[in-house]
Amino acid sequence: MRRWLIAALLALTASQTFGSNTTQITFCHDNEDRPPRFYVRDGEWQGRDIDVLDRLFADSPWRYRLDAIPWRRCLQSTQSGKQHQAVLSATYSVARAKHYYFSNSYYSHTPAYLYMASADKKAPEITRPTDLYRYRVCGVAGFNYVGFNLSGKGIDRGAKDLSQLIDKLIAGRCDIALSRSEIIQGLREHGRIPSPAALELRAIPHASLERYYIMVSRNMPNAKQLLRFINHGIERLATPPRDAS
Template sequence: MLQPQILIFPMFVGLLWTTNVSYVYAKEVKICDDDVEYPPYTYYERINNKVSKKIIGITNDTLTVVFEALNLNYHIDHIPWKRCLFEVAKFNKRKRYEMFSTGSYTLERAEKYYVTSPFSEIYPAVFYSNAHFTADINVDNIEILQKFDSVCGVLGYFYKEYGLTRESDFIRVPTIIAGFKMLESNRCQIMPLAIQVGYGLKLIEKHNVPETIRAARIKVIKSETLHFFISKKSPRAFELYTKINHELLRLKYEGVLDEIHAKYETLYTQ
């Protein structure tokens, strides 16, 4: 009479284990990102100078190779940034998005989300027009930036890491492209901006970026890293975190991430 009970118990445990594995490893991962284009990381593909509905970029390519290696399906939506962060933080109640992508590390975010290893670095720089500077700008220290008479700054952007904190330091412009136009017309001398972001605009605004615009990297300012973020409210949060981390480290070691970055660098430096 005891033998049937011994057989039933393992079958029951096996059923529970199979169900759990099915949820943790097979359920599609829903991801969100900003709905504002951020080339070369996320932007809509242009076909014959027309905007398509297909999102491409470094972030998309990285997610593709990571999830293919994990044999997991994912779906990404581009929604307003603040809403995206809120949805991921409240995943246990909202049940919409478990992850968000293309974000920089902060201590506040690390409390709410598991933060993966970086998949990219953004290098601080200043942009200028070589039509008005006969020699390349060299920034050995950030104090040099305070000696320029006019600095363009994008509305809503902060430049604390550049040592520029007073609003009176800036001529505010609505967009990066508007700032480039100001540099070209000598209405401001420099504009602080990450190299990849400034040059990446050529991928979506090729005909609007002046040919005279150049960038000087500021090596005394620490580069900013970009990561994927996983909601701590997800029941499989730590599983996703460790597996995605493992793949990012492997892809970095094997040079795959460098190849992805080089692909887009080639496009915007042509």
């Protein structure tokens, strides 16, 4: 089921930003829970990504709409700039940069992997990202693993979501499942994924933190103005308030 949220935009007039005929900017996000960034509670989408948009788009007659839809459809829809104009919580790749502008980074996650511990099987020996190539590695369709310092070749991306990815790992169809530490920890805390006692989570040694961005469609009219608006808001959110004294 598609859920959407509407809130107000940051104080800028229509003529100064996206054109006088624009009253709403439509974002999309993966429809899977990603606590603490994005998750359902009491039938409502909540989380830090919602907080960012609410603060970014506050105190103005402007509105935003947020659609939670399958990730691959979100990317395809935003690429044209018609139904959706921007994507939340996206990682960078050269291929994506051909179709989208990237905002300033507004948070980061730790590249990690999952495996099933067993008394009669040695744990994967991972000392650097390239060690992963020695194992059967699985990921999720449409997900970007460039930040893991992997080329993407040899990754089985047959899983449609994280739950299915973990099911494949538990069933022995993968040796390793790629994810991000903070996402798995959040899903575990909220009881949203299979989590048997043997399921182990490890950060990938020597992999850099993976930065996340808001992507704006290059095909959207006035895309660069929207990008400047988003970046200005991200800078404001990152700046501590001055002491009133």
